[in-house]
Amino acid sequence: MNNAKFSLYRRALYASSVFVTAAAVAVPAFAQEQEAEVSVEDVIIVTGSRIASPVDVSTAPLQIVNDQAIKDSGATNIQELLLENPAFGTPALSRTNSAFLTSGTGVATVDLRDIGSDRTLVLVNGRRVVAGLPGSATVDLNVIPTQFLERVDVLTGGASSLYGSDAIAGVVNFVYKRNFEGIEANGQYGITERGDDRRYQANVTVGTNFADDRGNIMVHFGYSKEGGVLSRQRKNTYLDDASVGAFITGDMADWGTAIEPFLSSFPPQGRFIIPDDPNVEGNQGTTFTYDANGQLRPCFSTNGGTAPATCGAFAGQPIGPDGFNRQAFRTIAVPVQRYLFAAAGRYEFTEGTNFFFEGTFNRTESSRIIEPFALESGGTTGIFPGSGLMPIEHRVFDGQGNVSIVQNPLVPQAIFDAARDNDGDGLRDIGFARRLAEVGNRTGSTSRDFFRFVVGFDGTLFDDRFNWDVSYNFGKTVENQVSSGQVNVVNFRDGLSVMVDVDDVNGNGSTTDYVCTNAEARANGCVPVNIFGAGNISPEALAYIDAQGTFQTEITQQVVQANLSGELFNLPAGPVGIATGVEYRKEKSKEDNDALTNAGLNAGNKIPDTAGSFDVAEAYLEVRVPILADTPGFKLLDIGGSVRVADYSTVGTVYSYAGTATWKPVDDIRFRGTYSRAVRAPNIGELYSGLSQTFPSGINDPCDGVGPTGGGTVGDICRSQPGVNANIAANGVFTLNQADQQGISGFNGGNPDLEEEKADSWTLGAVITPRSLGLNNVSLSIDYYNINVKNVIAAPGRGFTLDQCFNKANPTYCDLVTRRPAATAVNSAGSIEFIDAINVNGASWKTEGLDVVLGYRTGLDAIGAGGTVSARVAYTHVFKNDYFPAAGEPADRQAGEIGTAKDRFTANLAYNAESGMRASLTGTYIGKSYEDDQFCFAYGYDAKCVGVSAEFYLDAQLGWNIGDNFELYFGVDNLLDNNAPRILTGTTFNVTGTDTAADVYDVFGRRYYTGVRLKF
Incomplete structure (x- = not known):
């Protein structure tokens, strides 16, 4: 392939991708935002846009993890590295918070802006990925081949008009290596200072050109194993303990004081x-x-x-x-084993027309014990x-x-x-x-098989003015789980x-x-x-x-899409860019439990099987118009906009749209702003989950003590029920017995009448590159974000439901409460039988904050040292993260709480010596954080009644290039050996078995790893 043809191919390929290729600058973690722009001759692909254009600006906040950052982290799973970025919140699922789950053990997710993993869109090479959890859109990052990644692009802010549903908080795009030639191999071993959680990984990537360089094919094989940690293996979690303040005194001064042992009754x-x-x-x-x-x-x-x-x-x-010491059987981190295969290739079969493919297979195995x-x-x-x-x-x-x-x-x-x-x-x-104890521990063994392939064509039209691509994307996730430790209730009862x-x-x-x-x-x-x-x-x-449990799931996703982008015509300030495309997507999900689980006869709650599907046809249009260029005060001024129309088989037609503006008064500074209306359509689980029974505790019946008259709104609503009136007639006032208090149950389930979530998202920022001051190697970006999500899909809490019905006279919530019409052999007339929790579009979420990223890189020749030094600091301050359970209700103010610290930053420093030695340090700071404000209110305290101190973690790596083909490296994570703060049983953020918020803080302590890399 000659250079001109190859350039055209690259333009087409890159124009159909979501993000820009990172510059080949070795930065120890997230690359500076300015490095998101790479020229392909006279064309630059702008992050967060589908338009190939000579305009050198990114309108949306972006951070990039390049391959050097991945290598420096020593991460077995890419989730570990991403969570260091302060733009990410507490993950919904990880190795350290999924041991007690009946589904999702060992799954790894991300959550931009801490507003829910389902509101972060995850892509691979710019295209959707099938979910890892049944009924959801949540992607399991275990399926990402870490060492096959060229980079990870993190775009924050609403992006549904470009990429479709779920991109409310932003997009995370995992980009595989491309056009690779040669062989790269890596082997790594790690262990904690306590001698547990042994980690192994081995990877090899092979690539070659063929057909006179008209084609390229790459394959990647990877294996990793993380050993896991049991609670009894650590001194601080060997015994079950709990908060004195939560369980005994109610005094928040005793919040972190432990009852030890707090053994089971x-x-x-x-x-x-x-x-x-x-x-x-x-x-x-x-x-x-x-x-x-x-x-x-x-x-x-x-x-x-x-x-x-x-x-x-x-x-x-x-x-x-x-x-009984439950902690002796619990888990701090579940073991996870992964087998990965990935492949990608392209072939130019006619001039300017190319065939491409991608394929990924992953098997993840995990287990749990309680x-x-x-x-x-x-x-x-x-x-x-x-x-x-x-x-x-x-x-x-x-x-x-x-x-x-x-x-x-x-x-x-x-x-x-x-x-x-x-x-x-x-x-x-x-x-x-x-x-x-004779039955044995409750255990679960899970395997998940993930398949994904993409095939398509791309090329150019009209003398290379337009790029096009057409592709088909198929993905499937199959899970099989076997569990033990439950009993057949009917047989047990007969045996007694x-x-x-x-x-x-x-x-x-x-x-x-x-x-x-x-x-x-x-x-x-x-x-x-x-x-x-x-x-x-x-x-x-x-x-x-004995009642062995089984759980099988199958999730499939099919996507057909076509895109066209290019330049319509030229204005004095530059060409008008346009991108348009259509997409059809179909998703199915089903989950099948064993018969005893379905019937609730294995000493657990009744869990039905769930199955459902939906399809959606979409079309989008994006336009960018340059207004001014190279004039005084307006080195650049352009505006853009995009709109997407999607017709769902479930919620009907939904619209998303966005507007952007960029102003560059001088070369050294540019201002940028975006507004977007993003959407999230309800997923299959939210729509079609069957009714699963649960038995809530701590429910207080508002009708208790109500008489034949009076009582205001509560009294009127109570007496509207025949059973309550019969109870009052028999007892003088509404009277409950102990069985009534213990006999309340309810059903959780989906709602096929849900509507889509809608979000208004704003970003406003500036990028400063002070080259005119001689600071050629400095970049500073400051971005404000504001996200307001409406129509949030959630199942209301049962206490909230009772309050809305009996105190607020809200009929929607009254329909969720069922009372017994007459007395039974055990229960009183009018007592609550069911309080259901069905998904509704009743909540809202508001979050806003500030991102600051400072980067610097310089050579050391001036001081005679040789080599280069690079540094970067990424800081996020959260002004608010407020969740409103219903319109007009007080907010659950989460900013500053554990897991949503108001202040977080990650700082990196790296040195590359001319001799081939490389050293890097990464520090991660989590600001002082507090207990949940609702928890404090329940104990009669104001918000921020108690909390934990700030934490700072330091990681280090040292590597040596030995010749051209061999690299040896050694790393230490949590170099300072910080202990996780004590967050005990009975408090909001405790993760069972860990005595802390294990999904927020490091639970492993100091750990070491070493490895080798080969490249030929």
Whole structure:
């Protein structure tokens, strides 16, 4: 291919991409914004625009991670490096916050501006990527081959008019290497100073030209493994602990003071609760448990008694030897293993017309482990509906109309005797709470297979004035998960009802065996389950009650698109640029749980299967008009605009649009501004998720105590329900019993009537390059951003729903509350049965802040040292990040809270010696942060009642080039060995098993890595 032809090819290829190629300047992290512009002869591709133009300006704030930055980080997953950028918020999913999830373990996501991962659009080579989580648009960054990346482009601000739905906070585009020739190989090993979380990675990239350089093909193979860390492996997380302020005193001065140990009240030997005797006034029930020697003993009165030091449970107190240390089975970081294959190629089969393709395959394997299941007879994990009590004697029918009462032989005699009513007329059933240690840990093993390929053609038209491309993009994610540690509730319940086989009902010749009382259950293999004492559930019983879980998902995405861009005509200030295109996209998602999970019969909540699809046809137009150029006070002035129309099969037609302006009064400074209307269409999960049942706690019924008259709005709404009126008629005022308080459940689910989210986004900034002052190597950019998202899709909290219905008389929320029309055997008339939480377009989100990026690079020849030094600081200040649950409601003000620090920066310093040695330092600062303001309000405090100090992390790397083909490097992350701040159980931002906000702060401590790179 001759140089002219190759230049045309490059113009076409780059014009169809989203972003500009980064300059070949080795900067230790994010490249300066000015380096986002690269000339391809007389053409510059401007970031955030689809128009190829000679105008040398970027209208939207942009930061770029180049390949040197990726190498300097030593990152196994690109998420690790991106999260150092202060423009990114706390990720929805990562290795350190997904151990307790039934779906999403080990997934890695990003969240620009901290307004939700679904509002950040992730692209590969400028095109969409299939989601990694069913029902969502969230891309799993595990599928990105880190060492195959040429760069990562981070565009902040609304960009839906150019790239479609989801680009509300911005776009992250991962650009693969192109036109690579040769072989690059890399091997790396890392370990923490504590000797855990071993990390391995090995990668090789091979590329070659062919057909007289008319074509190029590249392939990349990668493998990585991150070992994970268990909570019991670290001294500070070995024991379960909790906040004294949250659980005991309510005094926020005690917020960071730990109750240690804070052991679980569900011990493996069990607690057995005999309720109060209803026939004897003042009679109190008794709780039994087993001591360390396996001896049964009474523990304490359930009616207001104070637990002794060795007792089994009492509201938040240390449990002592009878408690269970959950932390010994929990995880700080889950292990993740990845296999990656990527390929890309192009071929010029006629002059100016090219074929191209991309392909990626990824397999991610992860696993989770948490403590054995805590089962109780009643409550949210209970297996006895209604009263939540287990019978300790049974009625046995002989088939001839005769009924006999049989004592359960597994119930210890002391418990049986204590349960006998004082007047001798019967027995009280018992409740229990028990850790199912014999069943084993709850575990999950997950594999995700990701497939993606793109094929297309591109070229030029009309004497190279226009560039065009047409492509087809297919992606699929398949997940398979197997979990253990749950139990079949029906079988468990049958196994608890036991009698002595005095009549040889099992037909084995024995009349002394214990058997299940239910004949049908016996026919189905029922085995008695002995829950009294640790280790007493037999292997045969375990096999009978075992409930292995399965979860499969499949997500597919297909995109066909065509683009055309070029110059319409010339004005005195330059050519008028235009880009236009059409796109068709179809997405499907389905998730399939096992039958017991669907029915809620594995001691967990009912979770239905979900399936859905949508398609969308889109068209866009972008125009850029130069107004003035090379005139006094107007070295450059141009304006631009873009509009996109999208017709969804779900929400109908939606519109997004944007306007841009750039003014360059002199060479050294330019001002830029953008306005955009961005959209996010509801995803499949938000639309079509089935109703999954949950059992909320801490619900206070607003009707409690309401009489036949009065009570204002609350009273009127309460009395509009027949059941409430029946209750008032029977009791004088609306009265609830304990079962009513515990018997509230609800359903979470999708809403097919959702509308799209809409966002108004503004950016205003300046880029200063003071060359006229002799500072040729300095660049400073300052950008203000303001994003206002309306129609936010969210499921309202249940307390909020009750407030909106009964205090605000909002019928939308009243429709989510269902009351019992009449009394049942257990529950009172008018008591709340369900409070549903269905997705609605009821919330809004507002955020604004300031980004400042300063870069500097210089040679050291003037001082006789040789080599070059480069430095960069990226700083973000968040003025506000306010979430409004509904119109007119107070905001949840998140700016300054843990995970959304008001001040963050990353600073880099690198030195390249002429000898081939390279050294770099990266410092990351997270400003002082506070507990959630809603948490503080709940305890009677003002916002910012408590918080944690600022953190500064320092990373370092040193590398040596040995000859032309070999590089050896060594790095240390968290060089200062900072401990994560203590954020305990019971507080808002605690990640279970870590004693901190593990998705915000470093939980690994100092860690080392070393590796080699080969290049031929």
